[in-house]
């Protein structure tokens with residue numbers, strides 16, 4: 001949550017930072033700001049609102065200078081207003097700073113800052129004042145390192161000081177992502193790689209507690225004890241185009257369509273070592289949040305079928321109910337590899353062997369796991385996870401059934417994408433409803449959960465998903481005339497029981513919308529999306545594509561920007 005970017009070099013800092021902020025906006029979009037240093041003076045512009053509108057209203061790119069920082073905010077401490085937007089100054093404008101995370105000891109730190117004048121309600125501003133205080137006695141390097149040592153909680157920080165004759169960028173991270181971009185005669189830092197992709201393919205993922213100082217000619221990294229340290233430079237082969245909309249109106253739509261192409265890449269991912277580990281363990285815990293939790297649930301069902309004692313956990317609750325030991329294999333699934341709840345749960349499983357399934361090379365999850373499987377789905381920018389969900393499923397299927405079973409997957413996804421026109425026709429109908437229900441049975445239930453999450457996340461219509469058999473245990477009281485019930489009804493062993501659930505709902509006036517390859521089910525539905533002839537093993541993939549498209553088109557119908565759903569951010573780096 002929150003996106004940070006910093007630049008030092010010979011280029012126009014305000015231009016590079018503004019472009020980067022646009023690519024980081026998925027991390028938070030309630031306010032935005034930029035600060036540039038020139039001739040020992042800061043210029044700072046910030047306001048509430050989205051990057052595009054604020055940056056053009058405040059003419060960010062007219063600011064001159066070759067070093068600067070920018071921030072796009074997802075509020076934690078303090079309401080959304082100009083004062084609380086980052087970057088923040090100290091009292092005398094000798095320091096400017098942007099922060100992502102939560103400084104847990106900020107009240108205590110604030111008490112020690114007698115005489116300092118605060119301009120915001122944020123926890124972050126306190127860091128600028130401590131840096132200011134330390135600069136009175138110490139060199140800029142020492143002052144920064146000392147400042148960071150006093151902080152509790154989580155942070156990714158980028159700061160500048162007019163006291164630094166060398167005009168360098170001071171950065172630090174703990175439990176919030178921050179990546180260094182290594183350029184030629186220029187250096188970058190950002191919360192995520194896509195922000196820096198137009199300028200470099202060489203990156204350093206800072207380790208927990210690392211601090212670094214960047215100048216146009218290079219960088220120095222310090223470990224948490226303040227010792228200079230080398231960290232590996234990784235090269236990514238992501239094409240810049242994958243982080244662009246490429247002619248689509250939204251990233252989400254592009255990423256839904258991308259699934260056809262990226263699935264092939266995912267199927268090439270290395271899974272053998274992880275599979276050997278999985279085979280060795282009888283007891284397996286799978287941890288994840290949100291969409292990734294739905295993959296975890298599906299994984300647990302498939303592993304249980306293979307005779308494993310497998311359980312999926314919502315990562316944020318694992319510490320209360322999970323009892324991992326050295327006999328438990330822990331698998332964490334996270335697109336970003338930076339979700340705080342997932343990292344925290346993984347650390348809780350300290351005695352267990354761990355596997356990470358992630359889309360993000362070098363992310364924190366990969367560094368606290370024994371083995372990593374990369375999704376290779378390319379960067380996902382839309383807040384609503386789409387292609388990374390199908391990639392996670394593809395990895396899970398490859399582990400359980402082997403790659404050969406997935407040879408027809410790409411073609412199936414391509415065919416399901418062709419149903420977009422039919423989905424578009426259904427969308428206006430659903431856009432007027434206030435409640436929507438999704439039902440499925442067996443292995444298709446996690447897909448119903450995912451469809452429902454996608455739907456509520458970007459349409460703001462209340463939606464719930466159930467195993468069909470559960471309707472009669474309470475939810476039927478909500479099914480009245482015209483209430484949409486979306487039925488995931490492939491012609492597998494779940495269909496006969498699901499048919500009964502459809503009748504129960506229909507008898508109460510439900511408007512049945514089905515995704516099915518069964519002509520009878522299609523006939524009794526108000527509207528139906530056709531699944532083509534396919535291997536029944538692949539039904540979950542066939543089901544999710546039209547449901548992602550449905551959420552997208554209902555969102556558009558309701559005038560919502562599906563790439564920027566309210567109150568949400570792509571990468572949730574606070575617990």
Ligand code: M6R
Nearest residue numbers: 290291292334335336339384385
């Ligand atoms: O990066 P992660 O997979 O760990 O993210 C977990 C959730 O925050 C994420 O899946 C969220 O639920 C999606 N935005 C939903 O579309």
